[in-house]
Amino acid sequence: MSFQIPIGPQHPALKEPISLRMTVDGEVITDADIRLGYNHRGLEKLAEEKTWVQNIYLTERICGICSHSHATCYVQAVEKLMEIMPPRRGLYIRYLVSELERVHSHLLWLGVAGHEAGFDSFFMYTWRDREIVMDLLEMISGNRVHYAMNTIGGVRRDIDEGQKAKILEGVVTLRKRSEYYFGIGANEPSFVARIAGVGMLTKQQAIDLCAVGPVARASGVARDVRKEDPYAVYDELDFNVCTSDSCDVLGRVVVRVMELLQSYNMIEQMVKGLPDGDIVVKAPRKAKPGEALSRYEAPRGENVHYIKSNGTDKPERLKVRAPTLGNYPATMVMLKKGFIADIPLIFAAIDPCICCAERAVTLISARSGEESVVTMSDLRRQALDRSKNTPVKGKSVWPF
Amino acid sequence: MRVAAFLPELLRHLFKKPATVDYPFKKLEVPANFRGTPYLRPELCIVCRACERDCPAEAIEIMAVNEAEKRFRMVIHNDRCIHCAQCVDSCPTTPKAMQIDSLYELAADDRHKLKKDWVYVRAVMKPKPAAPAKEPAPES
Numbered sequence: 001m002s003f004q005i006p007i008g009p010q011h012p013a014l015k016e017p018i019s020l021r022m023t024v025d026g027e028v029i030t031d032a033d034i035r036l037g038y039n040h041r042g043l044e045k046l047a048e049e050k051t052w053v054q055n056i057y058l059t060e061r062i063c064g065i066c067s068h069s070h071a072t073c074y075v076q077a078v079e080k081l082m083e084i085m086p087p088r089r090g091l092y093i094r095y096l097v098s099e100l101e102r103v104h105s106h107l108l109w110l111g112v113a114g115h116e117a118g119f120d121s122f123f124m125y126t127w128r129d130r131e132i133v134m135d136l137l138e139m140i141s142g143n144r145v146h147y148a149m150n151t152i153g154g155v156r157r158d159i160d161e162g163q164k165a166k167i168l169e170g171v172v173t174l175r176k177r178s179e180y181y182f183g184i185g186a187n188e189p190s191f192v193a194r195i196a197g198v199g200m201l202t203k204q205q206a207i208d209l210c211a212v213g214p215v216a217r218a219s220g221v222a223r224d225v226r227k228e229d230p231y232a233v234y235d236e237l238d239f240n241v242c243t244s245d246s247c248d249v250l251g252r253v254v255v256r257v258m259e260l261l262q263s264y265n266m267i268e269q270m271v272k273g274l275p276d277g278d279i280v281v282k283a284p285r286k287a288k289p290g291e292a293l294s295r296y297e298a299p300r301g302e303n304v305h306y307i308k309s310n311g312t313d314k315p316e317r318l319k320v321r322a323p324t325l326g327n328y329p330a331t332m333v334m335l336k337k338g339f340i341a342d343i344p345l346i347f348a349a350i351d352p353c354i355c356c357a358e359r360a361v362t363l364i365s366a367r368s369g370e371e372s373v374v375t376m377s378d379l380r381r382q383a384l385d386r387s388k389n390t391p392v393k394g395k396s397v398w399p400f
Numbered sequence: 401m402r403v404a405a406f407l408p409e410l411l412r413h414l415f416k417k418p419a420t421v422d423y424p425f426k427k428l429e430v431p432a433n434f435r436g437t438p439y440l441r442p443e444l445c446i447v448c449r450a451c452e453r454d455c456p457a458e459a460i461e462i463m464a465v466n467e468a469e470k471r472f473r474m475v476i477h478n479d480r481c482i483h484c485a486q487c488v489d490s491c492p493t494t495p496k497a498m499q500i501d502s503l504y505e506l507a508a509d510d511r512h513k514l515k516k517d518w519v520y521v522r523a524v525m526k527p528k529p530a531a532p533a534k535e536p537a538p539e540s
Contacts, residue, residue: 187405
């Protein structure tokens with residue numbers, strides 16, 4: 001006999017609200033379903049009301065962890081539209097911050113993976129070391145989380161010699177610590193036993209379901225925008241795409257630790273080879289009519305922004321495809337045939353950022369369970385219809 | 401593979417100082433170009449409204465108090481401010497009329513207490529060659 005258990009939208013095992021429905025047979029999951037839309041924020045519509053400059057800060061706030069990724073992806077697209085090229089020093093600083101962000105995101109994820117596997121001391125140690133890179137980011141940009149480094153046509157803050165030395169010093173400590181974690185991952189039998197063989201996703205499934213980022217790379221698919229379609233400075237840097245063939249959560253841990261080590265190399269290359277010159281060029285306030293698409297390898301996978309301009313100082317359309325959305329179909333496959341106790345671990349292993357990915361509203365009838373996806377205009381029409389028929393409340397007063 | 405590979409590291413940390421700071425009693429130093437609270441130097445503001453136009457959080461308001469006297473009022477809503485310092489970047493005057501300081505302890509029990517306002521007379525932008533010519537004057 002099979003049961004259906006709902007997990008979420010609010011659940012202690014989930015860090016962000018999402019609704020999962022598991023059909024279980026005993027302890028084993030036979031079918032999984034996911035429902036999006038609980039955390040819909042209307043961000044794309046809001047972007048149409050704001051100017052090109054204001055939207056940098058809006059897109060930065062799509063996500064709290066890969067904030068620089070979304071802002072960079074947006075800025076890349078706007079620069080394509082405006083046909084401006086940032087100076088080389090500006091680009092180097094922009095992608096230096098990108099790599100530092102990847103380090104902080106992967107260290108954060110390693111901690112979360114340790115926590116979900118019940119290895120809480122690992123979680124505390126990685127998060128302590130993450131403070132080193134957070135402090136470096138704060139030193140460079142002046143902010144700890146939303147760095148606000150990007151502007152259209154370059155970056156907003158320069159790096160001086162003292163900061164370069166501090167970055168290199170921090171990277172040395174971080175590399176030593178990461179190598180130690182790599183050894184722990186390979187040697188701590190209880191940790192390895194908990195994550196090995198959990199959440200299997202074969203190479204063919206990863207290709208079929210269009211998995212992105214470390215999830216695809218852990219299934220042996222060497223998919224990385226930085227290598228396949230090198231943007232800005234990545235064709236000048238020397239790095240490898242890290243893959244693993246184990247296809248499980250262990251592979252995702254290994255891929256992320258190896259990517260950390262690659263990122264340290266890239267940071268050192270960029271700091272040492274930082275070219276001289278300006279950091280920013282002046283950007284026009286309006287963009288020509290047209291459309292642009294930009295791809296960016298965020299810590300979680302490929303991030304895509306599409307922008308359409310109508311010649312004014314505001315975008316006509318901004319479409320965001322966050323990496324988590326690309327990984328949802330693969331997650332459903334990973335969950336099948338797993339145990340209920342593995343749900344948080346498997347779900348955390350794609351490094352989900354739910355608020356990045358929410359872009360649709362689904363209405364579910366409470367009586368019949370019927371589902372319908374509604375458009376914004378339909379919603380507005382329904383709202384108007386409803387308010388038209390309600391009687392005017394005579395005694396209602398503005399509460400403030 | 402060995403049992404409890406993490407144990408030596410754990411034992412070593414028993415004799416180390418904690419990595420955290422006792423916050424209200426001890427404070428970490430903020431970096432030099434930290435983005436704290438924005439403020440205005442009213443004697444420099446030429447009321448071009450660039451900051452008001454570019455603020456992504458719409459936290460800056462500039463309104464005329466008296467058009468004839470060129471008297472203006474600027475309100476910064478610190479409850480809405482996202483500390484991006486775009487207003488400082490947008491400010492066209494030199495030195496900049498919009499500035500950002502390193503204050504970060506902004507909590508208040510009422511959001512209206514976070515409002516800051518300045519009433520000032522609009523500054524006149526000096527023609528550029530006037531500034532270097534002015535300096536040697538006191539020497540001679």
